[in-house]
Amino acid sequence: MSSIPANPDENMVRVLYHNLLQAWNQQSARGMAELFTNDGNMVGFDGSLANGQNEIGEHLAPIFLSHPTATYISKVREVRFLSPTVAMLRAVAGMVPRGKNDILPAVNAIQTVVAVKDHEHWRIALFQNTPAAFHGRQHLADDLTKELREELKLSNISEKSSQGF
Template sequence: SVATGTEIVEHLAPIFADHPTAAYVAKVRGVRLLGPTTALLRAIVGMIPPGAGDVNPAANAHQTLLAEEAAGTWRIVLFQNTPAQYHGRPHLVEQHTAELRPLLAPDR
C-alpha cells in the first residue's frame, strides 16, 4: 500500500523531534528549459552538522530536479540526490565544498 502524507509525517516526526538536524546549503548550478512546460534544475548541496561551523564534505551531493508546469502550477516530476564521492579525487571534494562555503550563514 502507498503511505499517505499524514502517515509519513507521523512516522518521521519523532526522528526530527529527538535528533538535532544538520543545516543545509545548496547552490543551483543551472536551470534548463526542455520545453515550454518542462525544466531541469541541477544543484550541488552540503550539510553543516549541528554545532559545526563548516560543511561536512562527506555529506556533499549532486541534485537533479525535473519539473513540469500544468495549469499554472509547477510540480516536481523527478528528484535525484547522488552523493558526491569523487572517489580518488580529493581536489574535487575540496572544490565542491569551497563552492558551498560562501553560502554559509554569516554567524557560522
C-alpha cells in the first residue's frame, strides 16, 4: 500500500480520483458527474464524449440502469502539478465483473484525470479512459494484467464482487 503523499493537494487529487471510481462502482451517475467542473469533459472507454456535469450524468445514467457494471481496481502511476491549481493524474485500471473475483484483461485501461482547484476544492476538468490494448505487444498487456491482479489482492474488491456487490 502506498503512503499518504506529503503534499496535501496531491492527496486531494488522489482522493478525487478514488471518489470517481467509487461513484462508478456504486453506479452513481450523479455522484460521478458532481466530481466534474461545470464544463468538465469525459471521454469514455469506447470514445464517447460527454461535456458538462449534466451531460455526463445523462450519459452515465442509462449505462448504470441497463446492466450491473464491473468494479474498478486501479493504481495511480503519477500525480503531476502543471501549476499550483492544475494537476494531472495518470493511472491504470482493470475491472472485476459482478459475481467474479478476477479482472477482465480485455477492458484494462489507461486513465488520465486533469483536475483543477477552485478555492479549496479540486474538480475534474477532464477524465479520459483509454483501452490498454497494446496492439502487437502482448507482453505489455500481460504485465499490466499481472500488476492489476496484485492491486486486486491488496483490496477487498474481489470478495465484494464475488458476493454480487
